[in-house]
Amino acid sequence: xxNRISLPALIVLAIIAIALPLIPYQLQVSTYVxxxxxxxxxxxxxxxxxxxxxxxxxxxxxxxxxxxxxGAYGVALGTVSGGINFWISLALGVGAATVAxxxxxxxxxxxxxxxxxxxxxSFQQIFDLILVxxxxxxxxxxxxxxxxxxxxxGLELADDKAYLLLCTIVLYALVFAVWYLPSTRLxxxxxxxxxxxxxxxVVGVHTLRTKVIAFALSALLGAIGGALYAGGFAYISPDNxxxxxxxxxxxxxxxxxxxxxxxxxxxxxxxxQLPEWLKHLPESLRFIKDVYLAVYGLxxxxxxxxxxxxxxxxxxxLRAKLVKTQVTTDVSGVRPLVLDVQGAGNGPLLRLExxxxxxxxxxxxxxxxxxxxxxxxxxxxxxxGSGKTTSLNVVSGIYRPTGGKVVLDGEDVSMLKPxxxxxxxxxxxxxxxxxxxxxxxxxxxxxxxxxxxxxxPKGDKALRDRAMSALQFVGMADRxxxxxxxxxxxxxxxxxxxxxxxGHPKLLLLDEPAAGLNQxxxxxxxxxxxxxxxxxxxxxxIDHDMGLVEKVSDRITVLNFGxxxxxxxxxxxxxxxxxxxxxxxxxxxxxxxx
Amino acid sequence: MQFVTENLQILFTGLxxxxxxxxxxxxxxxxxxxxxxVNFAQGDFAMLGGYAMVLxxxxxxxxxxxxxxxxxxxxxxxGVLFNYGVYYxxxxxxxLPVLISTLGASIFLQNTVLYVAGPQPKPLDKLLNFDGxxxxxxxxxxxxxxxxxxxxxxxxxxFLFFEKTLLxxxxxxxxxDKDMARLLGIPxxxxxAITFIYSAxxxxxxxxxxxxxxxxxxxxxxxxxxxxFAATIIGGFGDVKGAIVGGLLLGxxxxxxxxxxxxxxxxxxxxxxxxxxxxxRPQGIFGExxxxxx
Numbered sequence: 001x002x003n004r005i006s007l008p009a010l011i012v013l014a015i016i017a018i019a020l021p022l023i024p025y026q027l028q029v030s031t032y033v034x035x036x037x038x039x040x041x042x043x044x045x046x047x048x049x050x051x052x053x054x055x056x057x058x059x060x061x062x063x064x065x066x067x068x069x070x071g072a073y074g075v076a077l078g079t080v081s082g083g084i085n086f087w088i089s090l091a092l093g094v095g096a097a098t099v100a101x102x103x104x105x106x107x108x109x110x111x112x113x114x115x116x117x118x119x120x121x122s123f124q125q126i127f128d129l130i131l132v133x134x135x136x137x138x139x140x141x142x143x144x145x146x147x148x149x150x151x152x153x154g155l156e157l158a159d160d161k162a163y164l165l166l167c168t169i170v171l172y173a174l175v176f177a178v179w180y181l182p183s184t185r186l187x188x189x190x191x192x193x194x195x196x197x198x199x200x201x202v203v204g205v206h207t208l209r210t211k212v213i214a215f216a217l218s219a220l221l222g223a224i225g226g227a228l229y230a231g232g233f234a235y236i237s238p239d240n241x242x243x244x245x246x247x248x249x250x251x252x253x254x255x256x257x258x259x260x261x262x263x264x265x266x267x268x269x270x271x272x273q274l275p276e277w278l279k280h281l282p283e284s285l286r287f288i289k290d291v292y293l294a295v296y297g298l299x300x301x302x303x304x305x306x307x308x309x310x311x312x313x314x315x316x317x318l319r320a321k322l323v324k325t326q327v328t329t330d331v332s333g334v335r336p337l338v339l340d341v342q343g344a345g346n347g348p349l350l351r352l353e354x355x356x357x358x359x360x361x362x363x364x365x366x367x368x369x370x371x372x373x374x375x376x377x378x379x380x381x382x383x384x385g386s387g388k389t390t391s392l393n394v395v396s397g398i399y400r401p402t403g404g405k406v407v408l409d410g411e412d413v414s415m416l417k418p419x420x421x422x423x424x425x426x427x428x429x430x431x432x433x434x435x436x437x438x439x440x441x442x443x444x445x446x447x448x449x450x451x452x453x454x455x456x457p458k459g460d461k462a463l464r465d466r467a468m469s470a471l472q473f474v475g476m477a478d479r480x481x482x483x484x485x486x487x488x489x490x491x492x493x494x495x496x497x498x499x500x501x502x503g504h505p506k507l508l509l510l511d512e513p514a515a516g517l518n519q520x521x522x523x524x525x526x527x528x529x530x531x532x533x534x535x536x537x538x539x540x541x542i543d544h545d546m547g548l549v550e551k552v553s554d555r556i557t558v559l560n561f562g563x564x565x566x567x568x569x570x571x572x573x574x575x576x577x578x579x580x581x582x583x584x585x586x587x588x589x590x591x592x593x594x
Numbered sequence: 595m596q597f598v599t600e601n602l603q604i605l606f607t608g609l610x611x612x613x614x615x616x617x618x619x620x621x622x623x624x625x626x627x628x629x630x631x632v633n634f635a636q637g638d639f640a641m642l643g644g645y646a647m648v649l650x651x652x653x654x655x656x657x658x659x660x661x662x663x664x665x666x667x668x669x670x671x672x673g674v675l676f677n678y679g680v681y682y683x684x685x686x687x688x689x690l691p692v693l694i695s696t697l698g699a700s701i702f703l704q705n706t707v708l709y710v711a712g713p714q715p716k717p718l719d720k721l722l723n724f725d726g727x728x729x730x731x732x733x734x735x736x737x738x739x740x741x742x743x744x745x746x747x748x749x750x751x752x753f754l755f756f757e758k759t760l761l762x763x764x765x766x767x768x769x770x771d772k773d774m775a776r777l778l779g780i781p782x783x784x785x786x787a788i789t790f791i792y793s794a795x796x797x798x799x800x801x802x803x804x805x806x807x808x809x810x811x812x813x814x815x816x817x818x819x820x821x822x823f824a825a826t827i828i829g830g831f832g833d834v835k836g837a838i839v840g841g842l843l844l845g846x847x848x849x850x851x852x853x854x855x856x857x858x859x860x861x862x863x864x865x866x867x868x869x870x871x872x873x874x875r876p877q878g879i880f881g882e883x884x885x886x887x888x
Binding site for chain 2: 115133247297
């Protein structure tokens, strides 16, 4: 439901949007107020960048002021020192910031959040040092004055109000773009990374690329804000772009609500206004003005504890309480799911050759060979700690094998990343369900449908249709618009399976799919598996429920201590004395857990 | 010969500064291991320790050792407050809200102290009443000697505390597996509170030690913390040994580069070293390869 605005809300927004920029025109306001508007508008653009990277993608950026500064210094140096046209200077500054964002992102984003926080602070500090110390170019602490402004169609924007109007129009265009982003392919990928990075990677999202793009977009927006800021104030100095400013951007984002551009704008206006309001405090509270940064700090903690979704989140929740939106979906016209399997050759679809996975001295998987034949259901069973889940993790690419090969449809995929394997038709579910909790069921499944090489037509419509068909297949189409967090456990399992099916898997990996289901749900699940098999899908599954495994499998492989101890048809394997011994436990069994 | 003594001199200074980074980095690592979160206010623990010492010693005129103990007690109390005010309400959330919350705490602390104590950096007396000794042409400042000795003692103490006492074992159990520790009857929340206290006191000691050299100032914490954090990455994220080696290494790199390359960018070298490590050896000196758990 991310991107639907009701008509009344739209009207209110439109009125505010049109009325706000008119204030400086209608009322005889001082230059000071115009400047405050200018500040709010340009800051808000930088905060939109924070919305993309922090709100949508869940990655921290503590250097937004540095990117803001790159844009500003681009314009300042270009127009003052270089004597270049405003727009070309702007493009140079924004380009530099985007490249810096890409470079920072590429080096850091594969390492996780703490590193990113640290590296962005370091980048911010180095940027600050350079601004102050590289006097020949940056003019040092004195800053740069006499920054030019652009002209549009021969019209000089020398007048502050005219220039402000230009900035406002840019802001609106960018708010729209950032608002639209979540419902695009890229936006869904970003949000899936935020919600569950591992699951996103496994269902086919190129998570590193998504994060790097988000980070670069954030830098780009920051630089646009900074460039317009430089033009607006005609003078900049390093003080405008230090760490404290980055914290201001962060606070504005969190206060307004990181997950919405509207939240970001609200937060910015409040942050820009705050020092003003503090001036009007009664004498006894006047000291707060001197400690307003301390107030920010305290505010950040309080927002994290009490108002995690910010003011916009508060508004949204209030609205959700007042207006009961319909969450059942019309399912007429949903087409049946096509699951045709496009195998390249004959021979087994999945072949594990002497597969090994060691963790230090622990041989979790110690040289197993398994062939999974096309169109069959193949179960992998074994006592706890026998290496089942590890094997599945190696097949889906979460782990690289220590030795041996994973061959999919004749291709060695041992060294491929999870999303690359998903792009070749490997789909999987997780033992502890890993959905994108704050996305709707439909959006979850659309992320599954947008894997690379999914043989469906291009475009959002096709993704949506494919996702609806997959939801229909598991009987969840009428709940398509429910946020999955609010679904019962059994339904979440079904959505997770739909997410995989939407991606047209050649090979379906199920990690204890029946765990936590009640008896009725298990029966339904067995039916679902049989239907999938009927469609010719190849399924490789792990489960503990022997009754279920016996009912659905064509073939069973039994592991113990990371080695294969039996393989064959269900009836024969489950009567194998070694298997019974492994399960009931014999001497030495106590060491098996790990 | 002059080249050698000059560099030995720099090496000595670098090790002294590096010891401070190492102490703060040690505090970082203890909290990372206990809570999985980087505490961005770690440097401000040092800043607060420094100001507490200034207040008790210079302001109230207490004897040095009484003031020192007073400052450490104040830091212990502060550790409790920090734990319950900043970490505890968010303990069930992912790392990002907690990280942001500690960042908020850092800004809050710095600006509150700024308001109370003013922007002027405060001098602090050295522990020992002599300037230092000259050894083979190298001047050993007494405060640097104190810092080095204190760091060695604290690292040794920390090792004994965590490896040889029951409380230390419980703290380790908590950091390795909270659920299991809880099942075994270890009061996990209390263990985490103790970690914060220990870490706050360590930071406070670092602040008191470095105060006479760098002056006690509002910003001293954040710059030390950034370098200490760089040290934890260079040493190996979450690795105790790595934090100490990384801290010392950074101190030396920084001093050498400032001497031989350029002084105004002194603070940038640590970050440059960090970038190089992240590019070529992201797991750090002692760390294992960074990878995600399934």
